[in-house]
Amino acid sequence: MDKLKLIKLKEGLVTFFAPDVRFYSRGIFLEPAWAPVFYNPRMKLSRDIGVVIVEAFSDYLNRQELVVIEPLSATGIRGLRYLIENKGRVSKLILNDHNPLSYNVIRTNIKINKIEDFVEAYNLDAELLLYKLRSEGVRPDIIDLDPFGSPSYFLDTALKVIKHRGMICMTATDLPPLFGTYPLTAYRRYMAKVYRTEFYKECGVRILIGFVAREAARLDKGIYPLYSQATDHYIRLCVLVLKSRKEGLKALNKVGFLTYCNNCLFRNSSHGKIDSDCPICGNKVKVMGPLWLGTLWDKKFVKMALKSYIKKQYLDKRGVKLLRTMISEVDAPPFYYKTDTIAHKYMFSREISPTLIVEVHAKLGYASSLTHFDNKGFRSPLPIDDLVKLMKKVR
Incomplete structure (x- = not known):
């Protein structure tokens, strides 16, 4: 601990020690990864939402006394908030970090919050910890993977350890591969082909x-x-895991491919035959996938999270808008459009408000919504040629 420049902070209802990011800055640049122990204050909103997701999961399955594991804890702030801000729901928290300095910070933060009876701390490799707990018969309700980079390296172990009808949450910050900037890295890491599109955030999630x-x-x-x-510099995902071959096949049936034409903006998803030519302009299409073609949210679950979020009035108010937008997206079509991309491609004299486009869709009886992925994005069931005709009428 003497090697670290720490400051005492409060986030949510938790007081904790974390590295003073300013002390480890390089000139005017502040980068949390430069500190000996990782702590990113910009992820507070993610942790705020994480808190209510734990509560929503408890209500969703009517399950109390949850066992939560965070194998990559750093300061431990995420897991500590899950425990302290969900009293009566989380009965056991297991924190871990392979970095000895992080481990010491975790132990200090457990002690100052006086929760030693509810928390175990380890200084092990993340996968080794999970296998150790598995050998001891520990089957957690929630595993939260919050690495610096890709969660893919830890996923196999987490899937083996999580209990039936448990939840795995994960953060991905390796956005360039997932968003199509580095397609070869995405192909190697996620075994999928992805290209850059205007709806790249949704593609990355899928x-x-x-x-x-x-x-x-x-x-x-x-x-x-x-x-x-998918906001800011990260993707966040929470999935329910079901120990069932039938459910495995059911999920696989929702995995398919996307064809995309960067000439006219046509897009279409498919589980079967894929045409190489765009049906609208005849241009060669790009094929992406395998990727998820099912829903991105459970509406009941997100509504529960929103209810919890509103109740906890100390949380970042941006989360309410985010969750409400997601609820509106659940039943809308996949692969959103963007007003600026359409305006540029089809030479509109000005962009049209996405809110206005959604309102026009509603009047015509079409399922449509805004999207949390992009403030210029909107969802529409119309093919691009019909959508452009509609937008020309409302300009």
């Missing part, structure tokens, strides 16, 4: 879920997405 579904099916398990988010 690539990740598709990978999780395939990894789970290999272990005779199925997954069901409860919550998906």
Whole structure:
């Protein structure tokens, strides 16, 4: 601890010690990864939402006394908030970090919050910890993977350890591969082809879920997405894991491919035959996948999370808007459009408000919504040629 420059902070209802990011800055640049122990204050909103997701999971399955494991804990703040801000729901919290400095910070933060009776702390490799707990008969209700980079390295072990009808949450910050900037890395890491599109955030989420579904099916398990988010510099995903070959096949049947034309913006998803030519303009299409073609959220679950979020008035108010937008997206079509991309491609004199487009869709009886992925995005069931005709009428 003497080697660290720590400061005392409060986040949510938890007081804790974390590295002073300013002390480890390089000139005017602040990067949490430069500190000997990782703590990113910009992820507070993610942790706020994580708190209510734990409560929603408890209510969703009517399950109390949850066992929660965070194998990559750093300061432990995420897991500590799950425990302290969900009293009576989380009965046991297991924190771990391979970094000895992080381990010492975790122990200090447990002590100052006086929760030693509810928390175990380890200084082990993340996968080794999970296998150790499995050998001891520990089957957690929730495993939260919050690595620096990709969760893919830890997913296999987490799927083997999680209990039936448990939840695995994960953060992915390796966005360039998932968003199509580095397609070869995505192909190697997630075994999927992805290209850059205007709806790249949704593609990234669906690539990740598709990978999780395939990894789970290999272990005779199925997954069901409860919550998906792509904002700022990360993707956040929570899935229900079901120990069932039938559920594994059911999930695999929701994995398919996307064809996309960057000439006219046509897009279409498919589980079967894929045409190489765009049916609208005749241009060669790009094929992406395998990726998830099912729903990204469980509406009941997200509504429960929203109810909890509103109740906890100390949380970041941005979360309420985010969750409400997601609820509106659940029943709307996949693969959103963007007003600026359409305006540029079809040479509109100005962009049209996505809110106005959604209102026009509603008047015509079409399922449509805004999207949390992009403030210029909207969802529409119309093919691009019909959508452009509609937008020209409302300009």
